[in-house]
Amino acid sequence: MSAPAGVIHILGAGAFGSALATTFREGGAPVALHGRGAAPERAEGDILLAAVPAGATAGVLAALPPGPPVPLVLCAKGLTPEGLALQSQVAAGHAGPLAALTGPGFAADLARGLPTALTLACAGTAAAQALQRRLSTRALRLYLTDDIIGAQLGGALKNVFAIACGAAIGAGLGDSARAALMTRGFAEMTRLGTALGGRRETFSGLSGLGDLSLTCNSPLSRNFALGHALGRGAAPDAVTQEGRPTAAAALSLARRGGVEVPIITAVAQLLSREITVREAMAQLLARPLTTESKGMT
Ligand SMILES: NC(=O)c1ccc[n+]([C@@H]2O[C@H](COP(=O)([O-])OP(=O)(O)OC[C@H]3O[C@@H](n4cnc5c(N)ncnc54)[C@H](O)[C@@H]3O)[C@@H](O)[C@H]2O)c1
Numbered sequence: 001m002s003a004p005a006g007v008i009h010i011l012g013a014g015a016f017g018s019a020l021a022t023t024f025r026e027g028g029a030p031v032a033l034h035g036r037g038a039a040p041e042r043a044e045g046d047i048l049l050a051a052v053p054a055g056a057t058a059g060v061l062a063a064l065p066p067g068p069p070v071p072l073v074l075c076a077k078g079l080t081p082e083g084l085a086l087q088s089q090v091a092a093g094h095a096g097p098l099a100a101l102t103g104p105g106f107a108a109d110l111a112r113g114l115p116t117a118l119t120l121a122c123a124g125t126a127a128a129q130a131l132q133r134r135l136s137t138r139a140l141r142l143y144l145t146d147d148i149i150g151a152q153l154g155g156a157l158k159n160v161f162a163i164a165c166g167a168a169i170g171a172g173l174g175d176s177a178r179a180a181l182m183t184r185g186f187a188e189m190t191r192l193g194t195a196l197g198g199r200r201e202t203f204s205g206l207s208g209l210g211d212l213s214l215t216c217n218s219p220l221s222r223n224f225a226l227g228h229a230l231g232r233g234a235a236p237d238a239v240t241q242e243g244r245p246t247a248a249a250a251l252s253l254a255r256r257g258g259v260e261v262p263i264i265t266a267v268a269q270l271l272s273r274e275i276t277v278r279e280a281m282a283q284l285l286a287r288p289l290t291t292e293s294k295g296m297t
């Protein structure tokens with residue numbers, strides 16, 4: 001007889017944590033969903049998922065009581081500005097295998113059992129495959145990558161481009177402007193992401209282009225909705241989403257690495273009230289003319 005599977009502990013009982021709990025329960029796994037202030041005891045064979053906002057992960061992990069070195073799956077999509085930009089850097093002290101779950105998936109869709117494909121990024125083939133088997137269900141299909149840096153960067157940076165697209169649509173600038181921002185945003189994501197250590201191919205996958213497509217095209221995205229509200233004249237401080245700290249952190253990482261990120265720059269300026277949506281678009285259109293082809297002068 002095989003040993004019973006351990007418990008999937010989900011830290012964070014918000015929209016995504018609750019949707020994952022529903023998904024895994026429907027897949028037949030034992031799940032414990034932990035709200036704010038909970039610090040679950042773990043046993044061998046358990047899995048920990050952190051599904052709180054990116055800025056809360058460090059505190060939630062620090063509050064855990066000591067336990068066996070079980071795998072930790074990071075679900076937050078965002079960069080934190082304190083120099084520890086990526087979630088895997090925030091969680092670097094974790095003793096067990098570390099993974100990131102990212103890619104195009106709205107909590108609302110998962111909670112309804114709608115088909116969803118996500119990326120599970122994890123170093124170490126055996127640990128990665130074991131997690132893939134435990135966390136996949138009939139509705140949730142997980143693809144593996146060992147590029148944990150690239151997968152997290154795609155998931156974080158798409159928030160900034162979703163704000164840009166929402167703002168363009170909210171301001172009535174049209175679907176062509178959205179397509180331009182998505183495509184040039186993808187170029188920017190790949191340029192910054194590879195400079196920070198991600199692999200180029202990762203940005204063409206679910207965690208990059210996949211999530212960018214979803215959030216730039218759907219009013220269900222909170223980042224798109226934030227941008228849309230800005231485009232319609234709302235004050236930037238009225239709403240806080242992970243895109244806001246991520247835009248600031250991405251801009252400072254890009255400046256440090258000498259990477260050109262005009263859309264991230266415009267979104268950061270928009271969020272700090274330096275420019276309006278129309279000024280942001282005018283600024284992007286006024287940049288020196290350039291090529292899409294490598295090597296063309
Ligand atoms: N909602 C989605 O569709 C979705 C999809 C994929 C990934 N995510 C990611 O999952 C993460 C959580 O998003 P969400 O939609 O569940 O957000 P949410 O606001 O619905 O829930 C966040 C949860 O974290 C808890 N929390 C917040 N700050 C905390 C703190 N300091 N300490 C302890 N708990 C705290 C809140 O009480 C809440 O239960 C985000 O990083 C988001 O990018 C969300």
Ligand SMILES: O=P(O)(O)OC[C@H](O)CO
Nearest residue numbers: 103104105106221222223
């Ligand atoms: O609502 P958003 O903008 O945080 O997007 C949710 C998920 O990241 C979509 O994959």
